[in-house]
Amino acid sequence: MSTQGIGDPFTRLFGRYLRDLGLPVTQQREVVADVVFGTDGHLSVDDIERQIRSRGERIGKATIYRTLDLLVRSRLVEEHDFGEGFKRYEHRLSRHPVHEHLICLECAKVTEFESNEMYGIENRVRAEHGFAPARHRLEIYGLCRECQEAGVELPNEGLMCPIETV
Numbered sequence: 001m002s003t004q005g006i007g008d009p010f011t012r013l014f015g016r017y018l019r020d021l022g023l024p025v026t027q028q029r030e031v032v033a034d035v036v037f038g039t040d041g042h043l044s045v046d047d048i049e050r051q052i053r054s055r056g057e058r059i060g061k062a063t064i065y066r067t068l069d070l071l072v073r074s075r076l077v078e079e080h081d082f083g084e085g086f087k088r089y090e091h092r093l094s095r096h097p098v099h100e101h102l103i104c105l106e107c108a109k110v111t112e113f114e115s116n117e118m119y120g121i122e123n124r125v126r127a128e129h130g131f132a133p134a135r136h137r138l139e140i141y142g143l144c145r146e147c148q149e150a151g152v153e154l155p156n157e158g159l160m161c162p163i164e165t166v
């Protein structure tokens with residue numbers, strides 16, 4: 001079995017996390033971690049499985065799920081639920097560690113953007129509520145430019161708000 005590609009510092013960090021928990025650092029777990037750390041994207045389990053296969057490896061879905069669970073618990077990876085009926089996984093310490101998400105309801109494309117305003121909101125929350133923000137999550141759902149240009153329209157049946165728009 002090939003071990004090429006396993007050398008990402010985050011994969012080694014994950015290995016240390018597993019050892020600290022007394023869990024075995026298996027080659028399969030390392031491959032799953034390496035795939036997730038090797039991209040800045042938002043990967044579904046299917047995406048991850050495809051990349052594993054393209055590396056010539058075979059890892060069962062159950063192992064992938066268990067490893068993702070450990071990666072999320074290690075806080076090296078963030079789990080997203082963009083309402084697609086499955087989860088997506090993202091390296092938390094990728095090139096742009098702090099960013100927000102735009103999710104297209106038509107083609108499911110996820111676009112990242114940075115928002116300085118969110119820091120202002122955190123500061124205001126701290127001042128007004130005496131709350132100490134640690135992290136936040138901002139997801140905006142709608143139509144991407146391509147889908148709008150293709151003429152896609154969203155049905156206006158209770159998507160955002162139960163009040164009927166005329």
Ligand SMILES: [Zn+2]
Nearest residue numbers: 104107144147
């Ligand atoms: Zn779209």
Ligand SMILES: [Zn+2]
Nearest residue numbers: 042090099112
């Ligand atoms: Zn992201």
